Amino acid sequence: MFSKSCKYAIRAVLYLAVHSDESSKIGVKEIADSLEVPKHFLAKILQQLAKHNLIASIKGPSGGFFLTETHINASLIQVVYSMDGPEMFSSCLLGLPVCSSDNPCPLHVQAFAYREGIIYQMKHQTIKELANRIEREELKL
Amino acid sequence: MFSKSCKYAIRAVLYLAVHSDESSKIGVKEIADSLEVPKHFLAKILQQLAKHNLIASIKGPSGGFFLTETHINASLIQVVYSMDGPEMFSSCLLGLPVCSSDNPCPLHVQAFAYREGIIYQMKHQTIKELANRIEREELKL
DNA sequence: ATATTAAAAGACTTATTTGTCTTTTAATGG
DNA sequence: CCATTAAAAGACAAATAAGTCTTTTAATAT
Numbered sequence: 603m604f605s606k607s608c609k610y611a612i613r614a615v616l617y618l619a620v621h622s623d624e625s626s627k628i629g630v631k632e633i634a635d636s637l638e639v640p641k642h643f644l645a646k647i648l649q650q651l652a653k654h655n656l657i658a659s660i661k662g663p664s665g666g667f668f669l670t671e672t673h674i675n676a677s678l679i680q681v682v683y684s685m686d687g688p689e690m691f692s693s694c695l696l697g698l699p700v701c702s703s704d705n706p707c708p709l710h711v712q713a714f715a716y717r718e719g720i721i722y723q724m725k726h727q728t729i730k731e732l733a734n735r736i737e738r739e740e741l742k743l
Numbered sequence: 744m745f746s747k748s749c750k751y752a753i754r755a756v757l758y759l760a761v762h763s764d765e766s767s768k769i770g771v772k773e774i775a776d777s778l779e780v781p782k783h784f785l786a787k788i789l790q791q792l793a794k795h796n797l798i799a800s801i802k803g804p805s806g807g808f809f810l811t812e813t814h815i816n817a818s819l820i821q822v823v824y825s826m827d828g829p830e831m832f833s834s835c836l837l838g839l840p841v842c843s844s845d846n847p848c849p850l851h852v853q854a855f856a857y858r859e860g861i862i863y864q865m866k867h868q869t870i871k872e873l874a875n876r877i878e879r880e881e882l883k884l
Numbered sequence: 885a886t887a888t889t890a891a892a893a894g895a896c897t898t899a900t901t902t903g904t905c906t907t908t909t910a911a912t913g914g
Numbered sequence: 915c916c917a918t919t920a921a922a923a924g925a926c927a928a929a930t931a932a933g934t935c936t937t938t939t940a941a942t943a944t
Contacts, residue, residue: 603744603854606902609838616849629920643903649922662911663919697750698883708757708873708882709864716860723853732849741849742839747932770890784933790892803941804889 608685610639611647613743615681618657618669619733620743627659627666637743647685654684669729678732679724691721749826751780752788754884756822759798759810760874761884768800768807778884788826795825810870819873820865832862 604612614633622628630648634641648667652659656676659667682690694701695713703710735741745753755774763769771789775782789808793800797817800808823831835842836854844851876882 603836604838606838609836612850613837627920631920640903642905645921646903646923652921659921660911661909661919661921663913665911665920667921695744695750696754696884697745697747700883706880706882708877708884709753709861712861712864716857719860720853720857723850736849741847742841743837743849768890772890781933783935786891787893787933793891800891801941802889802891802939804943806890806941808891 604682604690605686607643607647608682608690610637610644611651611681611685612678613637613639614644614648614667615651615657615669615678615729616733616736617743618667619674619729620736622666622668624668624670627664627668629666633667651681651684654680656680656684674730674733675728677725677728679721682724691717745823745831746827748784748788749823749831751778751785752792752822752826753819754778754780755785755789755808756792756798756810756819756870757874757877758884759808760815760870761877763807763809765809765811768805768809770807774808792822792825795821797821797825815871815874816869818866818869820862823865832858 614637617633617636618628630641630645633648634644637644648657648659651657652667657667657673658670659665694707695709696707698707701707701710703714736743755778758774758777759769771782771786774789775785778785789798789800792798793808796814798808798814799811800806835848836850837848839848842848842851844855848854877884
């Protein structure tokens with residue numbers, strides 16, 4: 603479904619949503635250790651997210667990564683798009699070049715219905731809402 | 744979602760379901776040309792499917808690949824399992840080692856519903872039923 | 885039997901993804 | 915201003931997926 607980069611990105615953003623803010627930034631090391639993912643690989647992913655303005659970063663002592671109000675009120679779908687591109691959700695399940703309601707592949711109906719569900723959730727739920735649920739239900743990242 | 748091998752495999756099996764039977768076998772070349780996929784790559788995939796008894800094959804002149812009654816009454820899920828393995832449907836969307844209803848990742852509820860739908864369809868619909876629909880609705884492969 | 889046909893098997897190359905390491909740039913505190 | 919800290923940038927390396935090519939094996943028809 604998602605590439606590893608994308609999975610790491612989602613988890614990192616949610617981690618930042620729960621643990622960071624303007625006044626308490628977090629370094630790559632802490633995030634990588636907490637999520638148990640390769641540090642340098644995660645660093646590149648965070649750079650990319652920062653470049654796409656999905657997270658904020660500051661260099662130097664007491665620097666690190668964090669989410670602003672704007673970031674935390676966005677939806678996760680942007681993170682997915684920036685890592686795996688928009689085809690993730692729109693491309694045909696069987697890899698056919700043309701596949702739509704007009705011209706459906708044999709699995710189009712099923713794929714469409716169920717993918718719409720995930721897209722809807724990812725689009726209409728803010729990162730903040732997700733973060734709140736993570737804290738409330740003590741979910742693991 | 745699926746690897747390319749798996750996509751090619753599904754399409755090839757459906758192609759065989761529509762066009763082949765015990766008395767009219769089909770060669771790799773014809774399938775590869777029809778589906779517009781790399782011939783030698785598809786050959787390896789068909790070999791693997793044959794080894795797993797998901798399709799039948801006969802060597803020599805008038806040989807080729809085909810589906811028996813048994814094959815055509817099976818479900819597509821076996822094809823997916825044989826190409827991409829069972830983790831495809833069971834593993835966590837975020838790649839967490841433990842993720843279940845007891846111990847859900849932040850996207851577990853959404854992901855679960857989505858995937859169960861596709862699994863259900865792939866499990867409870869026979870290849871024959873799919874093939875009939877493909878012919879009836881003139882769907883592309 | 886033997887020549888022909890087509891799948892099976894296996895070696896190999898290429899591309900992509902994932903992961904590592906080093907150097908550079910920018911912010912901060914002394 | 916300068917040492918320190920941490921992200922940014924970029925060069926590599928490893929692992930996996932995708933694709934190609936050649937040789938071997940088995941079935942068939944002449």
